[in-house]
Amino acid sequence: MDGLSGEIWQSVALTVELASATTVILLIIGTPLAWWLARSKAIWTEAVATIVALPLVLPPTVLGFYLLVLLGPNGPGGWIASLWGGRTLAFTFEGLIVGSVLYSMPFVVQPIRNAFVAMGERPLEVAATLRASPARAFWTVAVPLARPGFLTAGVLGFAHTIGEFGLVLMIGGNIPGRTRVLSIAIFDYVEEARWREASWLAGSMVIFAFAVILTVALIDKRNARARA
Numbered sequence: 001m002d003g004l005s006g007e008i009w010q011s012v013a014l015t016v017e018l019a020s021a022t023t024v025i026l027l028i029i030g031t032p033l034a035w036w037l038a039r040s041k042a043i044w045t046e047a048v049a050t051i052v053a054l055p056l057v058l059p060p061t062v063l064g065f066y067l068l069v070l071l072g073p074n075g076p077g078g079w080i081a082s083l084w085g086g087r088t089l090a091f092t093f094e095g096l097i098v099g100s101v102l103y104s105m106p107f108v109v110q111p112i113r114n115a116f117v118a119m120g121e122r123p124l125e126v127a128a129t130l131r132a133s134p135a136r137a138f139w140t141v142a143v144p145l146a147r148p149g150f151l152t153a154g155v156l157g158f159a160h161t162i163g164e165f166g167l168v169l170m171i172g173g174n175i176p177g178r179t180r181v182l183s184i185a186i187f188d189y190v191e192e193a194r195w196r197e198a199s200w201l202a203g204s205m206v207i208f209a210f211a212v213i214l215t216v217a218l219i220d221k222r223n224a225r226a227r228a
Contacts, residue, residue: 008197010177011185018093018181019161022100026108026157027150029101034109035138038116049113053106063103064170071095071171096172096179100161108157115149116142148223152216159212163205 037049055063068090071077077089077098089095123145127137143150165183172179174188182201189198 060166115146
């Protein structure tokens, strides 16, 4: 294809922006949640973990439906949007971020939780004997030891957001420059029989998916060697 049209570049930029914002937010809120899930002895810990993991098995349209209600003018999203003069968070970029954070959460929280669990108790016990506060032990001991988990979480969270379709279509629709991400663009090109554009984007996403899976495999392999 002779160059990318402006509309394709627009979708690419919007998708990368959405995936980047979602990944950063998930790493910020997912880290303390993963730490709590890894360390808590409460009987309802696994109930919380199950809620976090629900997007793994829920059809995107189901989650999208409930988010559409919550983000709409009659839900909490309408009240939040009214703070800056809007009517709804549905069919907005901000709404896409909310939906993407919820939908990609298990792909970020679970690898970090697994890394914290694999770390064991011994490093924190040693830190405690050296009079390190819990906060200091977390940042100087736990986080560095769990770095492979953070890398995996960041890669998976970013990649999963890139590939979203059903949820995005439900709560974002297809608004060029606002909610028309790559997965929606491919769908549009197929409907319009614009096969060259659809083939180029689909092929690019296949290559991207291959790179993501390979990256995660290499991170896991390196982590296994480090533990050996």
